[in-house]
Amino acid sequence: MEITRLAATMCLLVVALLCLRENAAARVYIDINSPGLKRLPIAVVDFVGITEGTELADIIRSDLDFTGLFVFINKNAFIEDATAPFNPDNWRPLGIDAVVKGTAEAEADGSLSVVASVYDVVESSNILKKKYASRKDLIRPLAHKIADDIYEALTGQKSCFGSRIVFIGQEGDRKSIYLMDYDGQRVKKIVSKGDVTMKAHWSPDGKKLFYSSLRNGRWGIYELDFDTVSEEKLFSSGATDLAGDVTQDGSYLLFSSSGKGSPNIYRLHLGTKIVTRLTHSDYIEVSPSASPDGKSIVYVADKSTVPQLYIMSTDGMDSRRLTFEGSYNTSPEWSRSGDLIVYSGREGGRFQIYTIKPNGTELKQLTDTGNNEEPSFSPDGRLITFTSDRDGAKGVYVMTVNGDGQKRISPRNIRAFGPSWSH
Amino acid sequence: MKRIALLLVLLALVVSGCATTDVAVPDDKKGKDAGTKERNGKDDVIKIDRDKIREGALSEEQIRSQMASLFKDIHFGYNRYDVADDEKANLRKIAEWLLKNSNVSVLVEGHCDERGSSEYNLALGDQRAQSTKNYLVSLGVPASRLETISFGKEKQVCMEHTEECWLKNRRAHFVSSK
Known part of the structure; x- marks a missing residue:
């Protein structure tokens, strides 16, 4: 008994020591939180061994480019052959600091086996070497996984390359929920039931979606389970019920319902299905989003006769007004790190995206072309x-939290809106 | 109970028959324009045409055509859900008709223009439908015959991006639901 415990303790100790060593050795090539951030010159060489090697490298390059943290040079300028071993002297003249190379082979069963490496040109060292196996038709998720590991090796942070975005797509009068990769690829329709379906909200584990849908003349809140590919009705008051965000711990769905007259904020425990009413006013109160620490909720209310953002504690008490600029502020979402709230506000007859700190300071306008609405954080x-x-x-667009690099990601042939980014 | 209902019918008839007298609906709060609190008592129940009340039930066809001409959309100001004064005469006519045709139930749809968030507009449409219903209830129409639903900005009747279209889309729309 004693011996087992001792052994267990020693095991833990060894693990802890290894972690410490790892942390001490890990070098951050790009400090993404540094204000005077310098973009890292990187070369992603086409992977060799399979015909899809170029495609793999293209996707990895595109992922890294998406972050705005890297600079690339034209691959025609590369000196080193893709099949040759890494030699820092081939890269120094090009001003490249990091090089990504990879080899792949097709296995007998049709799967792919890939080895990806990242090299530090300055230190002449191998920063990362990792082996991957994947189905051949899942080359995009594989490339995203490799890019994610590269990103983590260089920045010390997790990327969003494996994340996904759901949005509402409209064909004719019909609105359906679509799912796509974060880069707008692999678009597919996943829910087409109902006359109207509203913006969907993710569970933090990415396994479920919550949304309001109009079915047979009645609004209801529905839950879609990706594992079982089944849908369940969670709540319907007979009036207007609108799904909001799920709390970061995954235990509550926030929503609004006008079942008692005016739209109020409620929460539903996803385990027990117990519903608790949080607000009791006669005003419109909708679109709740919880802070990551679970202590506060930002929401929209028209207490001042126009929609503005308010923050209250999760029990519905201590409501305070957050936004004072503008006369129409809606669609708030709390960032998962907790430091910012993003929302859409009207300015000069058009809608723009803004961020603001939860204490009401540092209001920042991020867009200025056309109408921009329904923001959601990566x-x-x-x-x-x-x-x-x-x-x-x-259409559905993406930009950095500073408003840089704004671009459309949803396909042109679908009228797309109401995007929601997986956690 | 029956007497109260009759009284309400009579009152509604008096009110609707007299263009100069408005029903006292307190405008105390935007959107909560239900007018359930007070009634103007200065009209007496004298000028009632009792024959009107005894009118027999209408045929389906008559109901449909009368509703089509009478149940005009109620329009709303931008971002507002209180029943505007110039829509009240229209609602009084509708209430009067509903009181005469007690076998008809109505679904009140709340709609919004294309501007603003889908979620907020769904709430706004909900409140437009509810304040329209509440006004009819204040005129004596039993709440049990009035259902509401919001379509927010999801079902537009006018597709252009103009003030004129926006006004048309900001509406409470009536559908027979019996």
Whole structure:
């Protein structure tokens, strides 16, 4: 008994020591939180061994480019052959600091086996070497996984390359929920029931979606389970019920319902299904989003006769007004790191995306072209997805938290809006 | 109970028959324009045409055509859900008709223009439908015959991005639901 415990303790100790060593040795090539951030010159060489090697490298390059943290040079300028071993002398003249190389082979069963390496040119060292196995038709998720490991090796942070975005797509009068990778690829329709379906909200584990849908003339809140591919009705008051965000610990769904007259904020325990009413006013109160520490909720209310953002504690007490600029502020979402709230506000007859600190300071406008609405943070809080009509029909766009690199990611053939980023 | 209902019917008839007298609906709070608190008592129950009340039930066809001409959309100001004064005469006519045709139930749909968030507009449409219903209830129409639903900005009747279209879309719309 004693011996087992001792052995267990020693095991833990060894693990802890290894972790310490790892941390001490890990070098951060890009400090993403540094204000005077310098972009890292990186080369991603086409992977060798399979015909999809170029595609793999393209996706990895595109992922890294998405972050705005890297600079690339044209691969025609590369001196080193893709098949040759890494030699820092081939990269120093090009001003490259980090090099990604990879080899892949197709296995007999049709799967792929890939080894990816990252080299530090300055130190002439191998920062990362990792082996991957994947189905051949899942090359995009594989590339995202490799890019994620590269990103983590260079920044010490998790990326959002494996994350996904759901949005509402409209064909004719019909609105359905679509799912896509964070880069707008692999778009598929996942829920097409109901006359109207509203913006969906993710469970923190990424396994469930919650949304309001109009079915047979009645609004209800529905839960979609990705594991069982089944849908369940969670709540319906007979009036207007609108799903909000799920709390970061995954235990409550916040929502609004006008079942008692005016729209109030409620929470539903996802285990027990017990519903608790949080607000009791006669005003409109909708669109709740919880702080990551679970202590506060930001929401929209028209107590001042126009929609503004308010913050209250999770029991519905101590409500205070957050936004004072503008006369129409809606669609708030709390970042998962807790430091920012993003929302949509009207300015000069058009809607723009803003961020504000939960204490009401540092209001920042991020967009200025067309109407921009319904913002949602990436899991790492560095990117924001939103709806814009700047190119005519509505589409889903992405930008950095500073408003840089704004681009459309949803396909042009679908009217797309109401994006929601997985946690 | 029956007497109260009759009284309400009579009152509604008096009120609707007299263009100069408005029903006292307190405008104390935007959107909560239900007018359930007080009634103007200065009209007496004298000028009632009792024959009108005894009118027989209408045929389906008559109901449909009368509703089509009478149940006009109620329009709302931007971002507002209180029943505007110039829509009240219209609602009084509707209430009067509903009191005469007690076998008809109505679904009140709340709609919004295209501007603003889908979620907020769904709440706004909900309140437009409810304040319209509440006004009819204040005129004596039993709440049990009035259902509401919000479509927010999801079902527009006018597709252009103009003030004119926006006004058309900000509406309470009536559908027979019996």
